């Protein structure tokens with residue numbers, strides 16, 4: 343599958359400083375490894391490239407709709423409840439519905455817990471776009487400020 | 491004359507020290523000692539010679555008193571100002587100022603099940619034209635202008651169950667949780683969405699919004715664990731989740747007050763952010779044991795241990811010191827950091843000696859490198 347980029351994706355990526363080659367790499371790696379989330383014809387893939395985790399949201403034809411990133415390094419899920427709410431996403435690898443949960447995340451040598459989408463079977467964790475671009479981005483800024 | 495003219499210059503050297511110390515729990519540093527947060531509100535005004543009513547009626551004066559007096563007590567480098575019933579004016583309550591209390595609702599706009607259905611959730615735009623949010627805009631403008639080093643944009647949902655109960659009357663609400671559960675949930679959802687809209691205004695205007703949300707009325711004196719889960723935790727979660735979707739956070743302060751003897755476990759299902767503090771007030775009639783707090787939440791949030799609020803008005807600083815010391819020793823190694831606070835708001839007439847006893851306990855038992 344060759345990654346293509348919608349006008350919206352190009353616009354968003356330029357604002358967020360994301361390169362097409364990197365996001366194409368995210369898509370290709372996910373397709374080759376079958377490690378991604380999916381819902382209603384949309385896929386969510388991620389890959390750590392350099393100091394950031396990059397995400398691509400793309401359709402089944404490989405057209406990227408949006409892309410985003412965060413600098414936190416995702417760790418293992420943190421179990422908080424026996425009855426987590428289900429997310430809209432399914433883990434492709436496990437064919438298991440992912441849940442709205444928590445996971446450890448590390449930045450500047452500090453590990454804390456944050457909200458994440460978690461596959462209950464393989465324990466892979468994901469951060470959705472609204473969190474990565476707002477709350478988690480603000481948290482990264484706060485870590486930098488408090489570490490200074 | 492502006493209120494800022496009543497206060498000498500703020501000590502920026504102290505502020506730098508307090509800021510570095512306050513960062514400890516959030517970034518795993520070990521500078522100076524464990525911080526003390528007695529959850530101070532109108533005591534700050536009283537300590538500066540004003541009244542409880544002044545604190546709530548004149549928020550700019552109130553918050554400046556807080557910033558000033560925090561230096562005397564060697565507390566936190568940040569300020570807050572709030573009362574436990576935000577957004578009720580926008581939902582139809584008549585709020586009245588009192589001499590010895592925060593503003594309280596003087597009417598219950600929701601009397602019947604039809605009233606619940608008719609109650610409209612104010613939009614962000616409505617809130618901007620209401621009472622609560624413009625009051626915060628004015629307050630934050632003052633802080634940014636006169637004491638900007640203490641500024642943190644905060645949005646309060648406070649206690650959703652308590653607020654819903656204030657809208658229809660506490661007895662009515664508790665009865666509904668048994669007989670009209672759908673209405674109780676509908677009312678809670680409407681209050682929660684109002685709080686979310688307030689958080690979204692704050693996040694939009696200030697770039698972030700610390701979320702303060704509580705479970706106070708929902709405690710084991712009145713509610714079963716299941717009811718705390720169903721009526722309180724559910725809406726605390728919803729508040730944080732929806733507020734995050736609009737860019738609020740990343741800081742969260744969970745204030746779980748009252749007797750949370752067995753219900754405390756339910757708070758495990760809250761939403762955790764990298765900057766979360768959790769605070770649990772009591773277990774039965776006793777302060778909540780820090781051992782249990784740390785064991786339950788220590789690997790996912792900064793824990794705030796508690797000194798019994800009642801002790802703070804007792805002429806016995808040694809009792810405060812001993813209890814604070816015990817809680818600090820139990821919490822100081824908590825993996826995501828620890829603060830020592832009061833179980834609930836420190837009373838307006840808290841004795842200064844008792845706050846000194848808390849900071850002395852933090853120095854004696856919470857200085858890094860000394861244990």
Ligand SMILES: [Zn+2]
Nearest residue numbers: 433436461464
């Ligand atoms: Zn999986």
